Amino acid sequence: MADQKEEVKLLGIWASPFSRRIEMALKLKGIPYDYVEEILEHKSPLLLALNPIHKKVPVLVHNGKTVVESQVILEYIDETWKHNPILPQDPYERSKARFFAKLVDEQIIGVGFGAMAKADEKGREVLAEQTRELLMYLEKELVGKDFFGGKSVGFLDLVAGSMIPFCLERGWEGLGLEVVTEEKFPEYMRWVKNLEKVEFVKDCIPPREKHVEHMNYMVERIRSS
Amino acid sequence: MADQKEEVKLLGIWASPFSRRIEMALKLKGIPYDYVEEILEHKSPLLLALNPIHKKVPVLVHNGKTVVESQVILEYIDETWKHNPILPQDPYERSKARFFAKLVDEQIIGVGFGAMAKADEKGREVLAEQTRELLMYLEKELVGKDFFGGKSVGFLDLVAGSMIPFCLERGWEGLGLEVVTEEKFPEYMRWVKNLEKVEFVKDCIPPREKHVEHMNYMVERIRSS
Missing domain, CATH: 3.40.30.10 (Glutaredoxin)
Structure with missing residues (x-):
């Protein structure tokens, strides 16, 4: 400790x-x-x-x-601090968590912000669709699990959770852009609900309204740069 | 084993x-x-x-x-396989190795290939200078050490070694572009010589002439794309 x-x-x-x-x-x-x-x-x-x-x-x-x-x-x-491990213990499971975390930070963020940055609806939809294709890999990983980490929050939950539902989605929301739907992403939606129930996650999620407003500001900044 | x-x-x-x-x-x-x-x-x-x-x-x-x-x-x-460790054992030293490895793969590769891709000499030199600025961080890390890993080859040696002297430099060589010099990068130059003496590194370095030729081909591919 x-x-x-x-x-x-x-x-x-x-x-x-x-x-x-x-x-x-x-x-x-x-x-x-x-x-x-x-x-x-x-x-x-x-x-x-x-x-x-x-x-x-x-x-x-x-x-x-x-x-x-x-x-x-x-x-x-x-x-x-080795208690309450963040990464899985098994080397192969660790490699999967690291692989998908890279996918989030190196690719999903790019297309996800790209979808916001496009000023025209058609361009936005093309990148939204690319985002969906990448998110589908995460959707498949969540089948039969409460979290990517299994029964508790782990490395990929922290990386993907902070980035997708509690950052990108708020930018999409501000633009009225529907990227993830319950119908196409039931596992993802269930996972977000699970995350929202975890006390320390809830404590760290930026307040929704202020955040959506901030993301709108970021979109304007990107578009005008 | x-x-x-x-x-x-x-x-x-x-x-x-x-x-x-x-x-x-x-x-x-x-x-x-x-x-x-x-x-x-x-x-x-x-x-x-x-x-x-x-x-x-x-x-x-x-x-x-x-x-x-x-x-x-x-x-x-x-x-x-836990014998002959690749990463340092200390968490802080591990974090430094991972930090610089990311710098190599996410930034140095970008500017280093960018310098090759520029068709005009002036554009090439601007990116070569940016490459030098980044390489200077590595130069400083090597003071007083045989390898980034200390007395033996470690994580950052594998990442930076495979990428910089035995890939980027061969591309620069093909273009007659001088990015690293003995005068400005004495530690780096010493490190490359140390790497070349390690049997398993030597075994994995692509043959120089064929490699320079391949890099020239890659440069043409990038420039015409």
């Missing part, structure tokens, strides 16, 4: 799925931490000093050591 | 740094494996069946289980 004297600090942004997943992980482990809210357009000198290469949140500082990149931070947390 | 009855099969392409690093890892661990050479322009039905999402090499098949994505495969190999 986390030592009382340990320093654990997280620099994050409330609407960032990459920050949200780290807070979820720290709460899943029951690790006390200080949270520092950063501002997207005006990053603090501390953030720039700690993450000079990427200049991005999240940044985890643990006893003076800095860890950046959200999936790297999740692995670090899991290896440092 | 690998059981004699175990099935370990690798689908790869000789010029792919992602395949090369997996072969290096298997040799580092001393794991016997069957190697299947794929053809870039004409992927086999087996490859398409095993990696339907990305349709790419490398693919590792271990006792009927399929693992894809080269960094995921490296972690899988390290967790399945």
